[in-house]
Amino acid sequence: xxxxxxxxxxxxxxxxxxxxxxxxxxxxxxNDLGADSLDTxxxxxxxxxxxxxxxxxxxxxxIGTVGDAIxxxxxxxx
Amino acid sequence: MELKRxxxxxxxxxxxxxxxxEEYWNSLINGVSGCGPITHFDASKFKTQFACELKGxxxxxYFDRKEARKLDPFAQYAxxxxxxxxxxxxxxxxxLDADRVGVIWGAGIGGLLTFLQEVTGFAQGDxxxxxxxxxxxxxxxxxxxxxxxxxYGFRGPNFGTVSACASSTNAIGEAYNLIRLGKxxxxxxxxxxxxxxxxxxxxxxxxxxxSTRNDDPTTASRPFDKGRDGFVMGEGGASLIVEExxxxxxxxxxxxxxxxxxxxxxxxxxxTAPHPExxxxxxxxxxxxxxxxxxxxxxxxxxxxxxxTPLGDIAETKAIKEVFGDHAYNLNIxxxxxxxxxxxxxxxxxxxxxxxxxxxxxxxxxxINHFEDDPEIDNKLNFTFNKAQEREVxxxxxxxxxxxxxxxxxxxxxx
Numbered sequence: 001x002x003x004x005x006x007x008x009x010x011x012x013x014x015x016x017x018x019x020x021x022x023x024x025x026x027x028x029x030x031n032d033l034g035a036d037s038l039d040t041x042x043x044x045x046x047x048x049x050x051x052x053x054x055x056x057x058x059x060x061x062x063i064g065t066v067g068d069a070i071x072x073x074x075x076x077x078x
Numbered sequence: 079m080e081l082k083r084x085x086x087x088x089x090x091x092x093x094x095x096x097x098x099x100e101e102y103w104n105s106l107i108n109g110v111s112g113c114g115p116i117t118h119f120d121a122s123k124f125k126t127q128f129a130c131e132l133k134g135x136x137x138x139x140y141f142d143r144k145e146a147r148k149l150d151p152f153a154q155y156a157x158x159x160x161x162x163x164x165x166x167x168x169x170x171x172x173x174l175d176a177d178r179v180g181v182i183w184g185a186g187i188g189g190l191l192t193f194l195q196e197v198t199g200f201a202q203g204d205x206x207x208x209x210x211x212x213x214x215x216x217x218x219x220x221x222x223x224x225x226x227x228x229x230y231g232f233r234g235p236n237f238g239t240v241s242a243c244a245s246s247t248n249a250i251g252e253a254y255n256l257i258r259l260g261k262x263x264x265x266x267x268x269x270x271x272x273x274x275x276x277x278x279x280x281x282x283x284x285x286x287x288x289s290t291r292n293d294d295p296t297t298a299s300r301p302f303d304k305g306r307d308g309f310v311m312g313e314g315g316a317s318l319i320v321e322e323x324x325x326x327x328x329x330x331x332x333x334x335x336x337x338x339x340x341x342x343x344x345x346x347x348x349x350t351a352p353h354p355e356x357x358x359x360x361x362x363x364x365x366x367x368x369x370x371x372x373x374x375x376x377x378x379x380x381x382x383x384x385x386x387t388p389l390g391d392i393a394e395t396k397a398i399k400e401v402f403g404d405h406a407y408n409l410n411i412x413x414x415x416x417x418x419x420x421x422x423x424x425x426x427x428x429x430x431x432x433x434x435x436x437x438x439x440x441x442x443x444x445x446i447n448h449f450e451d452d453p454e455i456d457n458k459l460n461f462t463f464n465k466a467q468e469r470e471v472x473x474x475x476x477x478x479x480x481x482x483x484x485x486x487x488x489x490x491x492x493x
Contacts, residue, residue, distance in 0.1 A: 017144025034144075041211040049208065 004051070004077060005070045011046045012066060015039065025067035033066075043069075051077040081258040085493065087331040088167025088319030089431050090159040090268070094130035094312050094418050098162065102428075103435050105417065106443035107466040111296040112418055113310055118274050126288040128295035129274045130312035130419025148212055149225065150189030151272035155315030155424070156222035157229070160266050163317035164230065167331060169264075171230045180234030180262045181223040182253045184245030184269030186423030186480065187278070188219030188238075194277045219423075226266055234262045240423075242480025243383070245269050246316070247426030250488050251340035253320040263325045268427035270315030279311060285350060287387065297447045299420075301384040301413035302391050302461050304452040309385040312419025316427035318434075334434050338372055338473070338491040341365030345483030352390050352479060356397030359383075359477065362485035363401045366475065372489055375405050378471035379442050381429045383479045384413025385420050394477065395455050410442040410469055412462040417446055426478040430488060433474035437492050442467045 009023045016033050029035040029043065044060045047053070051073050055063070063069050089099045094112030096102035105112070112130040121127040132155075137146040140158055149157065160181075164171075171179075196213045215221055220238035227236050235256055239248040246269025253265035273279075282288050289308040291298035299310040326333055343365060345358035352359065367374055382394055399406045414432045421428050436442050448463035460467075473491045480486075 015144075015147075017142055017147075038211040038215070045208060045210070 002074065004074050007050055008047065008066065008070050008073060011050060012043065015043055015046060023066055025065065025070070027066045028064055030064070047073060053077055082260055083323035084254050084257045084337045085321055085323050085326050086318050086334040086337065086434060086490070087321045087326050088163040088169070089334065089434065090162025090166060090317040091314070091428060091431055092132060092155055092158045093314040093316065093421070093428055094132055097132065097135070099166070099431065102431070106414055106432055107441050109444050109446045109465065110417055111299070111446060112312065113295045113298055115295060116274060116279070119276055121279065124279055125283045125290050126279055127292050128298060128310070129279065130310055131274055132314055148216060150192040150216045151313070152185055152189055152270050153216070153222045153225055155270040155272060155313070156183060156268070157225055159268055159270060159315035159317035160226045163266060163268070163319050167319040169319065171232070175263065176231050176233045178234055178263040179232040179265070180253070180256070181226045181232055181236050181266045182239060182249045183223040183226065183267065184239045184247070184249035184423050184426060185219040185222060185271055186240065186242045186245045187271065187273055189217035189221070190273050190278050191275045192216040194275055222270060232266065234265070241484035241486065242482055243420065243422050243425050244478040244480040244484045244486040245423035245426065247430070247476065247478040247486035247488055248342065250318060250320065250337070250426060250430060251342060251486060254337045254340055254488070257320060257322050264319065264321045266317060267320050268315060268317030269424040271422040271424045272313050273422060274311055274313050282311065287350070289386065299386055299416045300447040300449070301386040301416050301445050302395070302452065302455055303386070303448050304450040306386040306388060306391065308387055309415065310419040312415070312421040314421055314428065315424050316431050318427060318430060333493050335437050335490045336493050337488065339366045339369030339489035341369060341487045343485045345485065347483055350481045352393040354389070354393060356393035358483060358485045359394050359397035359479060360400050362487045363397065363475065363477065366487035366489050369489070372473060372491070374402050376473045377402070377409060377475055378469060379410045379433065379436050379474040381433050381474065381476045382411055382413050383477045384445070385415055386413070390479070392454055395459065398459070399456065407458055407460070410460055410462050410467060410471070412443055412445045414443050416444070426476060426486065426488070429478070430476050430490070433476045433490050437471045437474055437490060440468055440470050442469050442471065
């Protein structure tokens with residue numbers, strides 16, 4: 001697992017209070033991990049802070065799963 | 079239109095002198111002080127370095143981690159107190175008409191810690207706004223009744239009351255009035271507050287409202303004593319289940335007492351100082367008693383606002399003498415803030431429980447920390463100094479007065 005993937009998963013575990021085993025690449029934040037719209041916003045903000053990037057709202061809308069988040073950050077993190 | 083009768087059928091409390099109603103009451107009648115050095119933050123640079131904090135409180139004992147993160151402490155205390163009261167009342171939510179059950183909750187300030195943390199984070203950054211999406215819904219004072227309604231599915235009237243230290247008395251009063259008018263069958267009501275943080279203590283310190291007796295915290299809250307030098311901040315929450323009488327009888331509920339009146343007035347005088355003659359305090363007690371035609375002579379106990387500020391205690395005493403005349407000398411009066419500290423928006427609910435249990439148990443909790451009479455206060459009045467007194471109480475009155483000049487009182491009567 002890449003460094004980015006493990007950091008992303010750690011944030012999700014912390015913010016959503018879920019078990020690490022649940023945080024599979026295909027897991028949807030809202031459908032599988034119990035996030036509501038505010039949780040999702042918070043996750044995006046935490047990713048921005050952790051990886052020192054800015055995720056525009058129109059891009060954030062497309063990040064719905066753990067895998068989406070890892071892929072986006074791997075592509076955009078400096 | 080005939081008004082409905084209203085009774086209290088459940089109690090809950092998490093206070094600096096007990097994390098359940100039973101612990102709270104035992105501490106009250108044993109004269110236990112909840113005061114000690116502040117542990118929530120480093121108070122070494124503050125004028126006041128002590129407060130009445132909850133004891134042994136750990137949010138994770140009550141909430142899972144995700145839930146706790148979304149609740150400011152004031153909302154955590156609300157949930158805990160409400161849960162206790164709902165359980166005590168034997169409420170099975172599925173068996174109630176959820177549209178007829180509401181939640182009215184008092185908080186004088188609300189999520190001050192959340193506000194402090196979020197704004198501090200912003201101020202320490204580079205100007206980029208990175209506020210948590212939970213900032214506003216954690217902070218706003220009305221979120222407590224919102225959370226309670228979501229947990230239990232109660233869809234009746236739902237709002238917060240904000241009148242500083244009178245807030246939860248206003249909440250109880252609103253619940254009482256709405257049930258009387260037939261607008262609902264039951265309310266989860268009460269109040270909570272959590273302001274023992276840098277902003278809360280610093281802000282009240284600047285107003286010179288807090289005691290600064292740092293060398294002796296446990297005797298710092300000295301209502302009606304000559305040496306009183308301000309109030310001691312407390313934190314926590316308390317909840318009452320307020321219910322229409324027939325509804326309570328039908329479901330076989332245990333009934334603690336009846337609510338027989340509420341009063342609400344304003345001093346219209348000053349931001350923080352009480353009216354010197356206690357005008358608003360006098361009127362609010364009169365209104366609460368006349369609401370249902372209670373003869374002042376029926377009252378056995380007044381749980382006073384009595385915060386131990388130099389002016390407030392004098393004004394309230396004058397008001398009591400005007401309202402009750404000679405009967406003032408037959409009353410038991412006490413300020414349980416001498417033990418709990420001042421729970422601000424939660425004070426009315428916490429102290430209402432003291433009144434209700436005084437009626438139920440025939441014991442009046444004391445005003446502790448009395449050392450020396452103040453010549454400006456009529457010490458022929460019975461302030462129940464230092465030791466609880468046994469007394470049959472049929473009617474008890476709870477007074478709360480808030481910065482802004484808000485006054486609210488509520489009257490409880492043995493059924």
